[in-house]
Amino acid sequence: MDRDRRSASEALxxxxxxxxxxxxxRASPSESFDALAVDLARFQAAHVPGYARLCAARGVDPGAxxxxxxxxxxPTDAFKVARVFCFEDGDATITFRTSGTTVGxxxxxxxxxxxTYDAAALASGRAMLFxxxxxxxxxxxxxxxxxxxxxxxxAHMCGLFASALGTVEPIERTFFVRGGTLMVDELRARVAxxxxxxxxxxxxxxxxxxxxxxxxxxxxxxxxxxSRVMQTGGFKGRSREVAAPDLRRTVARMFAIEETRVxxxxxxxxxxxxxxxxxxxxxxxxxxxxxxxxxxxVVPVDPDGLAPVADGEIGIARVEDLANVDSAFAVxxxxxxxxxxxxxxxxxxxxxxxxxxxxxxxxxxxxGAGTLP
Amino acid sequence: MTRTFDDRVAxxxxxxxxxxxxxxxxxxxxxxxxxxxxxxxxxxxxxxxCLEGDATDADLRSLVSAAGEAERVHVVLSANVFVAPLRxxxxxxxxxxxxxxxxxxxxxxLVRELARSASDDAIAVVSDRDVAGVDRxxxxxxxxxxTLRAVRGRARPGVVVRGHGPGLGVAVVTSxxxxxxxxxxxxxxxxxxxxxxxxxxxxxxxxGSEGRGATLAAAIHERLEQWHERVPRGELSDSEREAAxxxxxxxRFAGRVWAGAGHAVGLAPWSGAALVPPPGRHVLVxxxxxxxxxxxxxxxxxxxxxxxxxDDPARVAGMAPHGARVAPLGRMQxxxxxxxxxxxxx
Numbered sequence: 001m002d003r004d005r006r007s008a009s010e011a012l013x014x015x016x017x018x019x020x021x022x023x024x025x026r027a028s029p030s031e032s033f034d035a036l037a038v039d040l041a042r043f044q045a046a047h048v049p050g051y052a053r054l055c056a057a058r059g060v061d062p063g064a065x066x067x068x069x070x071x072x073x074x075p076t077d078a079f080k081v082a083r084v085f086c087f088e089d090g091d092a093t094i095t096f097r098t099s100g101t102t103v104g105x106x107x108x109x110x111x112x113x114x115x116t117y118d119a120a121a122l123a124s125g126r127a128m129l130f131x132x133x134x135x136x137x138x139x140x141x142x143x144x145x146x147x148x149x150x151x152x153x154x155a156h157m158c159g160l161f162a163s164a165l166g167t168v169e170p171i172e173r174t175f176f177v178r179g180g181t182l183m184v185d186e187l188r189a190r191v192a193x194x195x196x197x198x199x200x201x202x203x204x205x206x207x208x209x210x211x212x213x214x215x216x217x218x219x220x221x222x223x224x225x226x227s228r229v230m231q232t233g234g235f236k237g238r239s240r241e242v243a244a245p246d247l248r249r250t251v252a253r254m255f256a257i258e259e260t261r262v263x264x265x266x267x268x269x270x271x272x273x274x275x276x277x278x279x280x281x282x283x284x285x286x287x288x289x290x291x292x293x294x295x296x297x298v299v300p301v302d303p304d305g306l307a308p309v310a311d312g313e314i315g316i317a318r319v320e321d322l323a324n325v326d327s328a329f330a331v332x333x334x335x336x337x338x339x340x341x342x343x344x345x346x347x348x349x350x351x352x353x354x355x356x357x358x359x360x361x362x363x364x365x366x367x368g369a370g371t372l373p
Numbered sequence: 374m375t376r377t378f379d380d381r382v383a384x385x386x387x388x389x390x391x392x393x394x395x396x397x398x399x400x401x402x403x404x405x406x407x408x409x410x411x412x413x414x415x416x417x418x419x420x421x422x423c424l425e426g427d428a429t430d431a432d433l434r435s436l437v438s439a440a441g442e443a444e445r446v447h448v449v450l451s452a453n454v455f456v457a458p459l460r461x462x463x464x465x466x467x468x469x470x471x472x473x474x475x476x477x478x479x480x481x482x483l484v485r486e487l488a489r490s491a492s493d494d495a496i497a498v499v500s501d502r503d504v505a506g507v508d509r510x511x512x513x514x515x516x517x518x519x520t521l522r523a524v525r526g527r528a529r530p531g532v533v534v535r536g537h538g539p540g541l542g543v544a545v546v547t548s549x550x551x552x553x554x555x556x557x558x559x560x561x562x563x564x565x566x567x568x569x570x571x572x573x574x575x576x577x578x579x580x581g582s583e584g585r586g587a588t589l590a591a592a593i594h595e596r597l598e599q600w601h602e603r604v605p606r607g608e609l610s611d612s613e614r615e616a617a618x619x620x621x622x623x624x625r626f627a628g629r630v631w632a633g634a635g636h637a638v639g640l641a642p643w644s645g646a647a648l649v650p651p652p653g654r655h656v657l658v659x660x661x662x663x664x665x666x667x668x669x670x671x672x673x674x675x676x677x678x679x680x681x682x683x684d685d686p687a688r689v690a691g692m693a694p695h696g697a698r699v700a701p702l703g704r705m706q707x708x709x710x711x712x713x714x715x716x717x718x719x
Contacts, residue, residue: 050626053625053629057625073622075623078622078623080645080647105646303614303615303618332622334619356411356452356479356480356569356610357652358516358537358538359570359571359575359652360540361539362620362646362647362649362651365541365646
């Protein structure tokens with residue numbers, strides 16, 4: 001990577017982290033969303049040939065951009081078929097990959113500087129999940145350690161929360177999926193041994209929670225007062241599917257906590273920022289409504305022209321993420337979303353219409369590989 | 374009564390006669406089929422050109438041999454192009470003297486008309502039948518892989534389930550081909566059924582430079598524009614439109630797109646099956662330095678390729694995925710009536 005490009009990248013990273021720091025201090029943003037967004041778009045168009053092509057094909061001159069919404073969004077599929085980063089392969093310090101097993105069907109999000117991702121994740125996590133916890137608390141991850149899932153952005157984030165916000169514990173007392181096995185008895189013992197005077201935080205994928213619920217049956221793992229559970233991700237065919245309200249109810253019962261303390265997080269491998277439900281920090285907040293941090297925006301767009309739809313209308317999620325400095329600041333996700341009071345409703349992918357013929361769907365061909373982290 | 378081999382050939386030939394009579398009546402049927410399929414009326418009339426009207430004795434004998442024999446056959450048509458029931462019934466009728474068929478709820482017209490025209494007591498159309506009620510013989514199911522799995526899961530022990538799953542077509546254009554002629558033929562293969570059939574080419578592998586690929590892509594775009602004037606594309610569903618937009622934007626990132634009112638053609642280096650476009654008259658063109666490199670492209674979708682169309686069938690046949698038919702360009706939608714369209718094993 002040449003010096004000018006690295007210098008430009010580092011300056012953009014610093015601006016993104018300044019926005020994150022301002023949020024953490026509850027201060028005003030250091031600059032406008034649009035100002036950083038258009039500079040990111042110009043940088044990415046200059047150094048990601050695919051983005052330059054996309055801009056040209058849509059008749060967009062990156063130099064003339066004024067607002068974030070004018071810049072084309074990169075579809076998540078592009079992460080599967082092309083390089084979506086501004087540096088040489090050898091400069092990547094970490095590469096996250098989408099789920100799936102089919103060769104060539106997994107998207108990759110390479111990062112040269114993971115500090116911006118980490119800062120953004122920690123700031124959001126502190127605000128939405130750890131807000132009222134002034135000291136490190138026990139963090140229990142119903143998932144693998146990063147060493148066992150080095151290309152999972154979710155494993156990275158959970159590990160980050162555990163190391164930065166949790167009490168110091170060995171791996172065996174923090175991560176309860178190891179070697180691909182859910183360690184139910186170890187988790188049971190760990191929960192039973194938690195100090196009752198301090199809350200704990202459980203981090204889990206939805207499918208792991210389903211497996212845990214199936215394993216526990218009617219048993220309960222009562223967490224100390226004030227504890228909370230983060231759930232994230234879909235089921236990806238790795239467990240039976242459970243409707244979100246039912247899973248929330250099950251998780252609350254399983255850990256003997258209130259449903260408002262079961263908080264959903266939404267992230268994608270292709271992004272550096274996460275959306276969170278605000279039920280833990282805002283009593284007016286509704287489950288199923290997600291809040292963006294100030295450095296990210298979700299814009300529902302129509303599936304034909306990709307223009308924003310009116311508030312309350314369903315559209316495809318165009319996610320503008322200022323922490324995606326070296327990849328794509330605007331990403332076209334596959335999920336349908338709707339802007340509602342208080343945030344964004346996530347409605348999942350458009351259900352496939354009944355097939356009108358015998359042509360194979362691409363998802364069927366590549367095994368339904370997803371983009372969840 | 375036991376049927377002889379020739380009896381079975383004759384039964385299939387009678388069904389072909391019914392197909393011809395239905396074809397003659399296509400103008401009356403087209404609006405109803407257009408409603409159910411989402412094709413335009415012009416698209417339905419074009420689709421009728423793919424309805425088998427005749428077959429050689431050798432082809433029919435091949436079909437009867439491939440069909441085997443069964444005490445009875447229940448045909449489940451779940452997801453198929455609207456002309457597919459003729460071949461499905463032909464195979465079932467070749468195999469058995471007792472055939473029941475459950476048409477797709479979306480698309481019952483052709484089955485109904487074929488059965489009526491055939492006046493064959495051996496064929497009964499049923500509106501609904503739980504496959505668990507089939508107590509002997511065979512079930513022939515045409516649909517998505519999840520449908521095939523579901524039918525297998527419900528079928529009684531001893532009942533043979535023959536599955537015919539979804540797939541796609543791929544065209545291979547060698548360096549010897551004239552790009553204008555190849556584009557003309559490929560467009561003719563793309564347009565029928567708005568590409569919703571498993572014989573429809575969605576990817577085109579071109580031997581040569583990127584420039585040659587661009588020339589071919591532009592030529593296919595022009596031909597599809599002309600087709601759109603004569604045979605407009607039908608309505609795409611919401612999910613099809615969304616998939617089309619996503620694919621177009623992805624290929625714009627990875628390469629280049631020529632978009633028309635009712636189609637899009639993309640050119641991009643091959644980087645996996647995620648680049649394969651959705652149905653709806655969308656074509657991905659990708660180049661290879663030599664046809665020998667085609668096998669690497671096929672690897673990502675080999676099990677799903679039903680037909681390979683090419684200007685040089687003799688040269689390409691050895692590289693085609695196992696089970697895929699090889700056809701001349703322009704004839705991908707017209708396989709001989711010599712057995713199932715799909716020769717893969719499910």
